[in-house]
Amino acid sequence: MVKEAGGRAFYVGGFVRDRLRGQESADYDVEVHGITPETLEAILDSLGERLEMGRSFGIYGLRGEDIDVAMPRTEHATGRGHRDFQVFVDPFIGYEKAAKRRDFTVNAMMEDVLTGEVLDFYGGREDLKNGVLRHVSEETFTEDPLRVLRLAQFAARFGFSVAPETAALCRTVALAPLTRERVFEETKKALTKAEKPSVYFEVLRSVGQLHDFYPEIEALIDVPQPPVHHAEGDVWNHTMMVLDEAAKLRSRAENPVGFLFSALVHDLGKAVVTTTEEDGRIRSIGHEKKGLPLVTRFLSRLTDDKSLTAYVKNMTALHMRPNELASQNSKEKATNKLFDEAVSPADLVLLAVADGLGKLPPSSNEAFLLERLSFYRETVARPAVTGKDLIDAGLKPGERFSELLAYAHKLHLSGVDKETALKQTLTFAQKKK
Numbered sequence: 038m039v040k041e042a043g044g045r046a047f048y049v050g051g052f053v054r055d056r057l058r059g060q061e062s063a064d065y066d067v068e069v070h071g072i073t074p075e076t077l078e079a080i081l082d083s084l085g086e087r088l089e090m091g092r093s094f095g096i097y098g099l100r101g102e103d104i105d106v107a108m109p110r111t112e113h114a115t116g117r118g119h120r121d122f123q124v125f126v127d128p129f130i131g132y133e134k135a136a137k138r139r140d141f142t143v144n145a146m147m148e149d150v151l152t153g154e155v156l157d158f159y160g161g162r163e164d165l166k167n168g169v170l171r172h173v174s175e176e177t178f179t180e181d182p183l184r185v186l187r188l189a190q191f192a193a194r195f196g197f198s199v200a201p202e203t204a205a206l207c208r209t210v211a212l213a214p215l216t217r218e219r220v221f222e223e224t225k226k227a228l229t230k231a232e233k234p235s236v237y238f239e240v241l242r243s244v245g246q247l248h249d250f251y252p253e254i255e256a257l258i259d260v261p262q263p264p265v266h267h268a269e270g271d272v273w274n275h276t277m278m279v280l281d282e283a284a285k286l287r288s289r290a291e292n293p294v295g296f297l298f299s300a301l302v303h304d305l306g307k308a309v310v311t312t313t314e315e316d317g318r319i320r321s322i323g324h325e326k327k328g329l330p331l332v333t334r335f336l337s338r339l340t341d342d343k344s345l346t347a348y349v350k351n352m353t354a355l356h357m358r359p360n361e362l363a364s365q366n367s368k369e370k371a372t373n374k375l376f377d378e379a380v381s382p383a384d385l386v387l388l389a390v391a392d393g394l395g396k397l398p399p400s401s402n403e404a405f406l407l408e409r410l411s412f413y414r415e416t417v418a419r420p421a422v423t424g425k426d427l428i429d430a431g432l433k434p435g436e437r438f439s440e441l442l443a444y445a446h447k448l449h450l451s452g453v454d455k456e457t458a459l460k461q462t463l464t465f466a467q468k469k470k
Contacts, residue, residue: 044072047147065104095126109135171200186223189240193231207244221339228297235277256308268397279395299352305331359389363402372409373450420455
């Protein structure tokens with residue numbers, strides 16, 4: 038229909054990139070040239086319910102379809118914020134000029150919807166073949182600082198290298214104007230989609246762009262660790278290794294996003310408590326608790342999601358204990374207590390496994406911890422003393438109920454059967470009178 042109206046439609050952006058990489062995408066991005074917005078709207082209306090996803094920007098959709106239909110446009114920065122742009126829709130701008138506004142050459146190719154012809158004005162196909170991320174235009178690239186983070190995210194997800202001239206350009210871009218929502222989304226994509234999320238942070242480190250949004254991570258550089266347990270080097274190296282090990286386990290996590298963020302921040306406290314003693318020993322006593330304010334500060338810079346912050350702080354505070362208890366072959370009572378403190382016992386096990394594998398020499402207590410996790414689940418599934426049980430036994434609800442239930446729960450975790458636990462709780466209540 039576009040062709041009959043005198044226009045031409047192209048697949049654009051990541052859809053073409055992924056298609057040429059042999060990866061089909063469910064999200065279709067189409068750009069329509071050579072017809073007016075009114076004509077395009079009439080065509081879309083004939084196909085279904087048109088959605089205006091940004092009419093002033095020339096962006097539309099169809100209800101029930103995973104497709105974005107856009108018109109060519111030019112953008113000019115009017116300030117430093119991501120909304121500070123003047124946008125001009127121009128269906129007759131020309132293919133090459135339209136492609137120029139794209140971020141990287143691998144995203145600037147256009148594939149004719151009808152013929153399959155690929156237009157490649159900036160060498161994207163060659164860069165795709167060589168696995169290189171290269172900016173299209175120095176002029177347009179720097180107008181949106183998010184492109185620096187997208188560079189790192191694409192490098193992590195696709196295993197691409199960064200062209201030297203693009204790396205140099207990224208060093209000149211100020212990231213401070215970015216909103217935390219945009220930074221969080223790019224970070225989340227890197228953590229949850231990349232085989233090696235560490236590449237995201239390594240690229241940002243290489244172009245000097247950690248300081249605005251990831252200063253607590255940057256602070257881990259050159260923080261020493263005991264060589265006998267951490268031959269991989271400083272805390273930065275360890276954290277990056279743990280992050281990549283966590284990425285291998287994320288499909289098993291109950292909260293994949295929180296789990297990956299926990300792997301990223303689990304050792305932030307080492308930057309403030311690591312000490313070297315007179316005998317040359319390096320210690321970071323209590324770093325898991327000392328790091329909690331840093332975790333809060335770091336996450337508040339990226340999100341106001343309180344549940345995510347609570348999850349990550351809980352995991353950070355407890356991350357040392359699973360491997361410690363495994364090395365001591367502690368009794369079930371101790372591991373039951375630990376798992377009961379965790380917002381996600383299963384994810385805590387995975388974090389401990391990633392922590393053990395993310396160092397040199399690597400180690401894993403997974404078998405021990407999974408066995409103990411199974412025992413914990415069996416324990417908590419058994420009948421337990423409830424508030425109703427206490428009332429039926431003659432106690433009146435009051436301020437002390439929470440204390441009595443906590444006592445009963447402690448007995449439950451110790452493996453005491455319900456009948457015995459109730460008797461002991463009632464005896465405890467009598468002593469407290």
